[in-house]
Amino acid sequence: MLSKGILYVVATPIGNLDDFSVRAVRVLETVDLIAAEDTRHTRPLLRHYGISTQMVALHEHNEREVMGRLLRQLEEGQSLALVSDAGTPLISDPGFPLVREAGRLGIPVVPVPGVSAATCALSVAGLPTDRFLFAGFPPRQSSARQRWLQDLVAESATLVFYESSHRILSALKDMAEVFGAARESVVARELTKVHETLLRGRLDALIEIVAEDPNQQKGEFVVLVQGAGRGQSDQKTVETEQVLKVLLDELPLKQAAALAAKITGEKKNALYQQALAWKENP
Template structure:
């Protein structure tokens, strides 16, 4: 296996026909989840830009791929991106891969793709494994409409704020989550969306210890609170039911004030939108609230 710098690969001048950037999906666990096309592209391109060359070398060794590797990750995207653009202008072909799954989906790649589009350089997807789609397919939750929200915020206040904002979402929601934060995320989810909200948690997709949990948010809190959680996590939440639990305007104002750090002006706007009322009506109601909601 060869790891080289982009300077070593570059040549002087440009070609009339630019090279292509290939976004190649790689396995999310099981190494057999590679397409024939992905293997061919990785063997034929001039260079493979990998999130972690050490990780990708295992895949390359498994399939006998000898294409030069260079690193491309979150903290060197700008520098490496410019150099990759230069190679593409010179007619070199480059494949972009991440440690697992599809490039640019909660992984490095978006900035490079946008730069290629801005400079009229061709970009081609070589689809394959995706934890989002694989997790959804085995979740047992509705699949007709769904929204991928990426990683949940790591901080409690931000996470709760996001979950409250998604409280009435009618699509299946898909999140990535770190194993050490899963229990806290499930607790916040149960509080924001209700203990009876349907969820699915998929752990270690396609790997030896793959696990799929289906149940309510409350059941998930109990189940994943028993032992230390390990592995990659896809957390999915079923759509809100047509019947939203009823509460008064005052109760909604108190709930938003208790569970978020938004200023009252913003809370009034959110509650007015929820109830279909004017901001002035909700504002007048807010003036009647006690200073301490527990008083």
């Protein structure tokens, strides 16, 4: 009985071709076949490292069709490397059906770790990294995107999105609309490439920068948005107190507290006690 081959899932550089491990080079040199998302993107990498291994295209449009042949080759003892255009395969890239089916058939699936745009951006963003949620690409249309983002409003983990040059500005505007313009965020553009930029600030400020500079609307983007944690709670408290103080200037205490509760969604009794404390200790 033939021993089964190995499916290697190999992370490739996201920009700088030198960001490639010695182990990954060795794997690509020694496997029987490389399944690449786009052979045109992978070829310069192989050329850079003098690798001549045969390639086959495996992308979202032919994945189901090609997968059967690749699995047969693996079961016959051949080894295969799966690579995407850039970064770690399956992270918003093709390959999931192949990896899942290989595992089901008992074919060894081995990760060869390396660069991922999401973790690369997280490491330099300056936002909390103890918990993060990778959400991938938002929907293309604004209305669908806003509904999709609405499900993430209460998420306390740092949110990580991928976005394209065609939709970066509209996506940021929708994020500000749904999450609030004050959310701290980071726009990481063209990571590890020549024109790499990292913009930090509130969503409203980032929208202004991106809108005014056409260069900031080119390339590939990772957008990180601070989760609904302490920073947002503190901001909400400040805004609630401002509403209550304005109403107290025009209305009796009880009425002001009741109206402020309707406007902000806060509990009426808590606002009443706050207003009472201000009155007793002006």
